[in-house]
Amino acid sequence: MFVGVSGRIQKDRQRAGGLGSVQQAMQYLNQDYQALKEGCLQNGSLFQDPLFPAEPSSLGFKELGPFTAKTKGVEWKRPTELTADPQFIVGGATRTDICQGALGDCWLLAAIGSLTLNERLLHRVVPHGQSFTHQYAGIFHFQFWQFGEWVDVVIDDRLPVKDGELMFVHSAEGSEFWSALLEKAYAKLNGSYEALSGGSTTEGFEDFTGGVAEMYELKKAPKDLYRIISKALERGSLLGCSIDITSAFDMEAVTFKKLVKGHAYSVTGLRQVDYRGRQERLIRIRNPWGQVEWTGAWSDNSSEWNSLDSAEKDEMLCKMEDGEFWMSFQEFLRQFSRLEICNLTADALSQDSTRFWSTVAFEGGWRRGSTAGGCRNHPNTFWINPQYKICLLEEDDDPDDGETACSFLVALMQKDRRRFRRQGQDMHTIGFAIYEIPEEYRGCASVHMKKDFFLRHSSCARSETFINLREVSARLRLPPGEYLIVPSTFEPSKEADFVLRVFTEKQSESHDIDDSFRSMFAQLSGDDMEISVQELRTILNRVVSKREFCSLSVLFLEVRRLLSALPLQGIFREFDLDKSGCMNSYEMRLALENGGFKLNNKLYQMLIARYADNEIIDFDNFTCCLVKLESMFRAFQALDKDATGTVELNICEVSVLTV
Secondary structure, three states: OHHHHHHHHHHHHHHHOOOOEOOEOEEHHHOOHHHHHHHHHHHOOOOOOOOOOOOHHHHOOOOOOOOOHHHOOOEEEOHHHHOOOOEOOOOOOOHHHOEOOOOOOHHHHHHHHHHOOOHHHHHHHOOOOOOOOOOOOOEEEEEEEEOOEEEEEEEEOOEEEEOOEEOOOEOOOOOEOHHHHHHHHHHHHHOOOHHHOOOOHHHHHHHHHOOEEEEEEHHHOOOOHHHHHHHHHHOOOEEEEEOOOOOHHHOOOEOOOOOEOOOOEEEEEEEEEEEOOEEEEEEEEEOOOOOOOOOOOOOOOOHHHHHOOHHHHHHHHHOOOOOEEEEEHHHHHHHOOEEEEEEOOOOOOOOOOOOOOEEEEEEEEEOOOOOOOOOOOOOOOHHHOOOEEEEEOOOOOOOOOOOOOEEEEEEEEEOOHHHHHHHOOOOOOEEEEEEEOOHHHOOOOOOOOOHHHHHHOOOOEEOOOOEOOOEEEEEEEEOOEEEEEEEEEOOOOOOEEEEEEEEEOOOEEEEEOOOHHHHHHHHHHOOOOOOOHHHHHHHHHHHHHHOOOOOHHHHHHHHHHHHHHOOHHHHHHHHOOOOOOOEEHHHHHHHHHHOOOOOOHHHHHHHHHHHOEOOEEOHHHHHHHHHHHHHHHHHHHHHOOOOOOOOOOOHHHHHHHHO
């Protein structure tokens, strides 16, 4: 337990020192770009990445797996082997540098295309100073935001080639390679190229910016959506759009007017023009394929352009790239299904204010048998999900709104799910619910509400839907007060790690209700991130005296009371609810709760890991668990000779208790 806490606190301290920030990205897989490059230059060799090798496993695992038709004949070649004069970037990164290959990652390419519209953001992801001439060593690096921190990803420049052509993303000219190398770095981050197939543009948006994405269903678009898009483009936000499919046969089907269903497009501009005596609002969209363009009104060769001033017409059309087209804004709302916007600073796009929101992030996890309770449809287990407290302290400054409320945004993101595709897994269906904390619990630092609370109280806010996307977010307004956020998977027993981000417009306080032990550990462990016998004694004494982290004295007294009050077999039978002869982890938790054990999620998870087999606890293991607790009580009682409720342990006594 202490090792795990130590690791997490060490990570927190590194973050506090700036590691993981955009100014000081963490080294992905501990690969140091500068050190590796200097080593290659000194040795006169070209870098070969052992952690993402030029082998079939890096391509994929199913359709792009070894020995499949799509990977037959694939070679790995460096740009210097493909062209006489390879370039990293020529004349700045543009949208024509991003043409899709034989990989269904249009969502990613749409995000990259939007990234080229903002040079500052682009060079955050694609660091300056990389080339095929000056100090070339076959090594490149890129930086991505991953679940709360920036990481620096190192790659070699060996790219998959088939029939003499790059298999995946490439530039229209064929001589620029920044986009192909960026795609490779992102594939490494996610485990393989095939792991990038299929996704939401917002995923790429967020990993390129660290921002927070929002989604608009265009059939229910707000009246001021044109202004929202305009402000988003002005602020450098990234925008994407797509057309829903109704069946698998629709995927990448081309409509009568050459729009592609199930395909990710970038929104690159807006313009209002004088058309036949009235103002016409237009929107510019780009297909990352670099071809297949809209053929309706305001398309490249449509008659509508003849009614514009010739200078304005030439300006608007000559600035377009291949795959880019204009259409009327009303036609856009009719033809497309969904718009995605990545807010770079999470400020409210629906308001004129550009104030920054304050941000807090929590890392958590759902574990089978202890913290994976499923959604509210499962009342018996919903309460075991992780719970996070937020205090909304100040209402918004909004003179046009008579309602006293605090604006905040909640974003729940599941971690690393693309990596699990190789094992046949994918995104879980996730969401969250928010509850007002009852008056009697307000001000308490540690509150974990139990089953009865959720049976008697409805949520006051929630995510709009549970969905199998990497992130679910919602912009909400609630009165000042204390609230509980409960993130969950839709079904119980689904395991995953997650990041919960809360953005508040005004001052707020937020914390993990199961995490008070970590701050105590951090205070006492010192810079070495280890605890001595004396420090352990201090922790145990504080824990007992403050009744935090399952107070040992209370725990042991409750064990003795439980064992003396009921025969073990009777307890087991009472809480073996389905009379199967075994307890599942939930039934065991009920038995312990009923017996007076106030175990938090971490301690309960430890018990399940030790005494359960695949979430099943038989009578023998149940007995062993309680006997172990009873022996702990006796040891504590023997050491607490004066019955003070606290003990002092020397090294021998610690050894006896732990070995």
